[in-house]
Amino acid sequence: MTAIEQDKSQENSALHFSALEPPRRYLFGPGPTMVHPRVYEALSKPIVGHLDPYFIQVMGDVQQLLKTGFGTSGATLVISGTGSAGMEAAVANFVEPGTKFAVFANGYFSDRLTEMAKRHDANVVRFEKPWGETFTEDEAREFIRREKPKVVAYVHAETSTGALQSGQAICAAAHDAGALAIADCVTSLGGVPVEFDQTGIDVAYSCTQKGLSCPPGLSPMAISARAMDWLRARTFPVRSWYFDLKLIYDYSTVSHRYHHTAPISMFYALREALLVIAEEGIEKRWERHRRCHKVFVKGIEAMGLHMHVPEAHRIATLNTVGVPKGVDEAKVRKRLLDEAGIEIAGGFGPLAGKVFRIGVMGPLATEDNVQFFLKEFKRTLSAEGYSI
Numbered sequence: 001m002t003a004i005e006q007d008k009s010q011e012n013s014a015l016h017f018s019a020l021e022p023p024r025r026y027l028f029g030p031g032p033t034m035v036h037p038r039v040y041e042a043l044s045k046p047i048v049g050h051l052d053p054y055f056i057q058v059m060g061d062v063q064q065l066l067k068t069g070f071g072t073s074g075a076t077l078v079i080s081g082t083g084s085a086g087m088e089a090a091v092a093n094f095v096e097p098g099t100k101f102a103v104f105a106n107g108y109f110s111d112r113l114t115e116m117a118k119r120h121d122a123n124v125v126r127f128e129k130p131w132g133e134t135f136t137e138d139e140a141r142e143f144i145r146r147e148k149p150k151v152v153a154y155v156h157a158e159t160s161t162g163a164l165q166s167g168q169a170i171c172a173a174a175h176d177a178g179a180l181a182i183a184d185c186v187t188s189l190g191g192v193p194v195e196f197d198q199t200g201i202d203v204a205y206s207c208t209q210k211g212l213s214c215p216p217g218l219s220p221m222a223i224s225a226r227a228m229d230w231l232r233a234r235t236f237p238v239r240s241w242y243f244d245l246k247l248i249y250d251y252s253t254v255s256h257r258y259h260h261t262a263p264i265s266m267f268y269a270l271r272e273a274l275l276v277i278a279e280e281g282i283e284k285r286w287e288r289h290r291r292c293h294k295v296f297v298k299g300i301e302a303m304g305l306h307m308h309v310p311e312a313h314r315i316a317t318l319n320t321v322g323v324p325k326g327v328d329e330a331k332v333r334k335r336l337l338d339e340a341g342i343e344i345a346g347g348f349g350p351l352a353g354k355v356f357r358i359g360v361m362g363p364l365a366t367e368d369n370v371q372f373f374l375k376e377f378k379r380t381l382s383a384e385g386y387s388i
């Protein structure tokens with residue numbers, strides 16, 4: 001083969017890759033979750049420019065539609081990036097060097113918040129609890145009164161443990177102390193009520209690929225009027241230019257001046273996903289999730305398995321189920337994927353090997369689907385040596 005021939009054959013190497021044909025999966029994990037066919041269709045629509053009046057309208061629609069899920073009449077925004085981008089934006093914009101930042105730490109994502117706050121030079125104080133537990137109202141108030149932080153952060157739905165943390169007392173105590181309350185609503189938005197205004201949250205961030213049944217790629221946020229005032233009063237520039245909320249707010253709602261090239265197709269997808277939710281009705285969707293959660297728990301307990309989180313503090317859309325003794329959870333997950341095309345997740349950190357994390361949300365949250373899952377899960381556990 002001559003050098004020229006060799007170049008030619010390398011040029012054509014793309015021909016040797018097979019066409020993209022992802023396997024069909026039932027995404028019963030914590031995310032990404034199943035995507036509605038209408039959302040896939042939206043992704044295939046022709047793009048327009050990021051400053052095109054049509055796109056500005058799409059962004060406006062998304063901001064408006066997001067208010068229902070968040071439960072706010074105030075400002076919403078969308079960050080280009082996954083849930084962690086929203087987390088980074090929340091931390092970067094409300095922390096200045098030395099800001100006292102209090103974290104309610106009971107899982108993996110509160111640790112990530114801690115790490116980000118430290119990198120932004122916050123003075124971080126933590127209230128730690130074992131993974132799967134939550135904080136009572138008295139504990140929350142006492143901690144904030146004692147520490148007098150400027151910013152308080154908690155995880156509403158802690159995906160690593162399955163525990164739901166009420167923000168009512170945390171936000172009230174934060175306001176009494178003159179602090180701002182940040183809530184991680186990455187797993188809760190679209191799946192369970194967030195009640196941003198009623199709870200008194202100042203900054204909430206989420207993602208598209210969990211409760212909203214959309215592919216990953218965007219991070220919706222809600223921002224209170226108080227938090228907006230804080231942003232305007234900032235003297236020290238936000239260290240992250242890309243996540244500067246003042247600049248992003250200006251691009252998306254005020255001047256529509258270029259800040260970055262928004263991922264057009266993902267905004268189409270999010271708009272469609274939010275429309276699918278609006279057509280069902282958010283209250284009905286929450287109720288559907290609650291109903292399926294009950295069916296799920298009943299089936300799990302009938303197999304002799306136990307839920308990791310006490311009943312009063314469970315996330316309806318994300319279940320943590322204890323791994324029975326003598327069963328290798330990684331083998332169960334592999335067999336479920338190989339034999340039934342079902343994806344679930346395992347635990348990590350202190351819960352590694354101890355829990356399965358099973359999401360029942362969006363299009364998968366029907367009684368038939370839950371029964372299908374339970375049947376396959378039971379069969380797989382038996383194959384891996386568990387006797388019921």
Ligand SMILES: *Cc1c(COP(=O)(O)O)cnc(C)c1O
Nearest residue numbers: 082083084109157159186187207
């Ligand atoms: C998934 C998740 C994140 C991170 O979101 P990514 O989209 O993976 O970046 C943050 N917080 C919680 C509670 C999550 O479940």
